[in-house]
Amino acid sequence: MTQANWTPPQDFIEVPSADDKIRVWAPIPQSELSETSHTYNCPNCGAPTKFDITTSGLSCVHCGYQVKPDSKNIGKAAQELEFRTETIKKADMSWYENRNQVHCENCGANLLVEKNDVSVKCLFCASNKVILQKAPSQEFYPSAIIPFKTKPAQVENSILTWLEKGWFHPKELQQNAKINKLSPIYIPAWTFDTDIDAQWKALVGYERQKRYYDSSSKTWKTKTVIDWCWEDGQVKETIDDFLISGSDKIQDHLFVNISNFNLSDLMEFSPDFLVGIKAQLYSKHLPEAWNEAKGKLREYMKDACYHDIPTSHVRNFSLVADFQNETWRIIFLPIYIITYIYQQNTYQVVVNGQTNQLAGQKPVDWNKIWLAFAGLFAPGIFAAFISLILLVLGTPGLIGLLISFFLLVIGGIIAVSIYQKAKASEKGS
Amino acid sequence: MKTNIIEFLSITKTWGCEKCGSLYLKHDKSSFCPVCGDKHVQEINTNTQYPEIELILNFHKNVQDYEDKIQNFIQPVKFKTEQLNLNTIKKNGEWVFFPFWLVDSKANGSWKAEFGFNYLVESSVEHLQHGEWISQKTNETRIDWKPRQGTVEKEYSNISISALSYYNQLERIFGSYNLSNDNKSLTDYQFTNQITLIYPNIDKNTGWQFAKESLIKKINSDCQSAAGAQHTKTFSQQVQFSDQNWTLLLLPYFVSHYSDEAGNPYSIWINGQSLRIQGDRYSSPAKGKQFGFVFLLISFVLFLLFLLFGYLSRMSDLVAILAFFSLLASIGFLIGSIYSFFYPSNWNKKNTNTFNKAG
Numbered sequence: 001m002t003q004a005n006w007t008p009p010q011d012f013i014e015v016p017s018a019d020d021k022i023r024v025w026a027p028i029p030q031s032e033l034s035e036t037s038h039t040y041n042c043p044n045c046g047a048p049t050k051f052d053i054t055t056s057g058l059s060c061v062h063c064g065y066q067v068k069p070d071s072k073n074i075g076k077a078a079q080e081l082e083f084r085t086e087t088i089k090k091a092d093m094s095w096y097e098n099r100n101q102v103h104c105e106n107c108g109a110n111l112l113v114e115k116n117d118v119s120v121k122c123l124f125c126a127s128n129k130v131i132l133q134k135a136p137s138q139e140f141y142p143s144a145i146i147p148f149k150t151k152p153a154q155v156e157n158s159i160l161t162w163l164e165k166g167w168f169h170p171k172e173l174q175q176n177a178k179i180n181k182l183s184p185i186y187i188p189a190w191t192f193d194t195d196i197d198a199q200w201k202a203l204v205g206y207e208r209q210k211r212y213y214d215s216s217s218k219t220w221k222t223k224t225v226i227d228w229c230w231e232d233g234q235v236k237e238t239i240d241d242f243l244i245s246g247s248d249k250i251q252d253h254l255f256v257n258i259s260n261f262n263l264s265d266l267m268e269f270s271p272d273f274l275v276g277i278k279a280q281l282y283s284k285h286l287p288e289a290w291n292e293a294k295g296k297l298r299e300y301m302k303d304a305c306y307h308d309i310p311t312s313h314v315r316n317f318s319l320v321a322d323f324q325n326e327t328w329r330i331i332f333l334p335i336y337i338i339t340y341i342y343q344q345n346t347y348q349v350v351v352n353g354q355t356n357q358l359a360g361q362k363p364v365d366w367n368k369i370w371l372a373f374a375g376l377f378a379p380g381i382f383a384a385f386i387s388l389i390l391l392v393l394g395t396p397g398l399i400g401l402l403i404s405f406f407l408l409v410i411g412g413i414i415a416v417s418i419y420q421k422a423k424a425s426e427k428g429s
Numbered sequence: 430m431k432t433n434i435i436e437f438l439s440i441t442k443t444w445g446c447e448k449c450g451s452l453y454l455k456h457d458k459s460s461f462c463p464v465c466g467d468k469h470v471q472e473i474n475t476n477t478q479y480p481e482i483e484l485i486l487n488f489h490k491n492v493q494d495y496e497d498k499i500q501n502f503i504q505p506v507k508f509k510t511e512q513l514n515l516n517t518i519k520k521n522g523e524w525v526f527f528p529f530w531l532v533d534s535k536a537n538g539s540w541k542a543e544f545g546f547n548y549l550v551e552s553s554v555e556h557l558q559h560g561e562w563i564s565q566k567t568n569e570t571r572i573d574w575k576p577r578q579g580t581v582e583k584e585y586s587n588i589s590i591s592a593l594s595y596y597n598q599l600e601r602i603f604g605s606y607n608l609s610n611d612n613k614s615l616t617d618y619q620f621t622n623q624i625t626l627i628y629p630n631i632d633k634n635t636g637w638q639f640a641k642e643s644l645i646k647k648i649n650s651d652c653q654s655a656a657g658a659q660h661t662k663t664f665s666q667q668v669q670f671s672d673q674n675w676t677l678l679l680l681p682y683f684v685s686h687y688s689d690e691a692g693n694p695y696s697i698w699i700n701g702q703s704l705r706i707q708g709d710r711y712s713s714p715a716k717g718k719q720f721g722f723v724f725l726l727i728s729f730v731l732f733l734l735f736l737l738f739g740y741l742s743r744m745s746d747l748v749a750i751l752a753f754f755s756l757l758a759s760i761g762f763l764i765g766s767i768y769s770f771f772y773p774s775n776w777n778k779k780n781t782n783t784f785n786k787a788g
């Protein structure tokens with residue numbers, strides 16, 4: 001067979017060759033998403049359809065038409081990608097910078113959109129659309145999604161229960177908090193896998209009892225000395241699906257507290273899931289997110305190494321943590337965000353849309369805290385008064401003073417812990 | 430300058446070696462085989478044409494370059510046989526050229542491959558020292574395997590393949606020659622009467638099998654680089670080869686001969702390009718024996734002295750010391766004698782018969 005009667009296979013395309021005497025064909029690459037917006041209308045009656053969390057399907061409010069999204073469960077097998085230098089070069093490129101409006105092909109209106117919104121509702125014809133845009137690189141478009149599992153009613157319940165909890169919050173919080181409508185949102189999140197091989201080295205001190213002759217008292221006594229020696233060790237860890245939020249919508253520490261997602265529920269991404277539900281593209285880019293993950297992971301490795309050291313005396317600790325086989329992916333996670341206003345302040349509550357785990361900020365009634373402090377210190381102070389009086393009267397009150405000191409210390413410890421809890425609650429936990 | 434070769438070829442005679450079967454061209458009388466060093470060579474009447482010579486590998490033409498090599502090579506030999514000296518080796522030396530086929534061919538067809546493309550991934554090592562983290566970036570190369578197909582329509586020239594069936598044996602003696610283009614020149618070498626040309630013993634039909642293999646390898650590597658890939662996992666082709674042209678490339682070496690006392694021949698070979706030297710270094714057992722006997726005699730005399738001094742040692746301590754040293758010296762010469770007897774045959778076991786060992 002000569003060149004003349006050879007034909008390339010159907011799914012191949014000619015690519016540039018470095019040799020003009022040789023021609024090269026390669027498989028046709030999978031086409032990249034081009035920027036399109038897709039409008040969802042009911043095939044029966046033409047009314048707008050939207051994704052219904054309660055029934056987990058696309059539904060028409062008008063005629064009751066129902067259809068399951070075009071997707072399948074892929075779980076943790078959802079494709080993970082390498083940190084290719086070429087990919088990383090593209091990672092910082094912004095891909096929605098130039099977009100601030102979308103054309104509605106349903107009614108012809110041009111809609112203003114927030115630059116990283118994925119799904120929008122047309123203000124004029126009420127149709128729901130999902131905007132699939134051209135990514136700087138295909139891999140930066142989420143390829144998997146965890147659909148909402150907890151129903152809005154369930155979530156509202158758990159919020160109300162949560163608001164009731166704790167004695168140091170305003171009493172009328174549950175009645176007075178103006179809870180805005182629950183807003184389900186898909187936020188982008190980065191997942192990272194890596195093997196970490198950490199080698200540590202440190203001067204480790206061991207306590208030893210030593211007997212010595214005290215010449216002033218002419219007796220043998222014991223004292224504690226510390227023997228220092230160099231030690232080293234190794235800790236290996238395999239990190240699977242370490243989550244970093246890609247969104248600026250929710251505060252990072254709140255995200256950490258609700259990030260008990262079960263990734264075996266990952267579904268292949270389909271725009272059907274986003275119809276009528278708010279969804280955002282990431283605003284935290286891959287290098288930034290990976291640095292954040294590495295920062296947390298290396299601290300985690302440091303703690304793991306310290307854990308291997310049997311004493312608390314450690315000096316000159318050094319550590320080399322080698323990250324290997326790193327991979328990443330970007331996925332959509334379901335979250336309910338609720339903001340409520342109490343006494344002119346806005347508080348955020350977020351709920352994991354899969355596990356119903358809740359984290360949020362709650363106002364603190366500081367009057368209650370001060371009252372509690374007073375109650376905590378009262379026994380100690382009271383005991384001190386009594387024993388002082390007893391002392392003045394000439395009766396032995398020393399033991400009483402000791403008891404009152406003891407009571408004050410206990411009161412102090414409890415007070416500090418209450419204070420910390422209150423602060424954390426205000427910040428959100 | 431080709432006239433020079435033609436002229437040279439027209440006045441040479443063909444010789445053949447009974448032992449290794451080589452055929453070669455030489456101007457004057459040949460008494461040693463330039464390949465295996467054997468003496469049983471004879472003139473042969475043949476009308477076989479020596480093929481067209483296209484290129485000669487550049488080589489060291491200055492005799493001086495070879496002398497140091499020879500000197501260093503024979504220097505460590507003890508009890509050298511009479512003829513194992515620089516002068517004899519120089520006098521008997523000649524340049525020999527052995528042939529490589531240079532094949533030109535057109536290639537036309539299609540190919541199919543799985544090529545590997547290098548790419549880099551980023552990784553990092555985090556160092557904690559004096560309470561501070563330092564992040565160090567590292568890179569690792571990985572390979573993507575991808576299918577590719579295509580066509581080739583190309584003329585290949587000077588695919589070089591060995592023209593001698595015993596080339597592997599020669600390679601073990603000479604090491605490999607660097608056949609890259611910068612090392613070849615046109616045949617501008619002035620052929621003197623002192624040189625020998627070895628006939629190819631692989632004909633074009635047999636040679637084509639090797640040439641085709643080597644062409645396909647070349648096509649594979651050309652397709653790989655055309656596609657911008659760095660590795661090949663699989664490669665298959667449907668290529669037709671046409672318009673072949675065959676010429677010779679000559680590879681030079683220097684060879685010299687000498688004989689031992691009994692007239693047995695020995696050879697020394699030097700790669701004309703790399704000056705790598707190999708060959709037979711013959712240590713004479715006769716010479717060893719001579720020295721051995723002399724040492725034995727001295728040892729015996731010293732032993733007698735020892736006995737004499739021993740007998741007289743009652744007279745003074747000095748004599749006793751003399752007796753002791755005589756004994757030591759006697760033992761020393763005895764060892765020397767034994768060494769001289771056995772060294773040559775031991776040495777020769779390792780350092781002669783090079784050509785046969787290379788096989």
Ligand SMILES: [Zn+2]
Nearest residue numbers: 042045060063
């Ligand atoms: Zn409908």
Ligand SMILES: [Zn+2]
Nearest residue numbers: 104107122125
């Ligand atoms: Zn519209």
Ligand SMILES: [Zn+2]
Nearest residue numbers: 446449462465
């Ligand atoms: Zn021979």
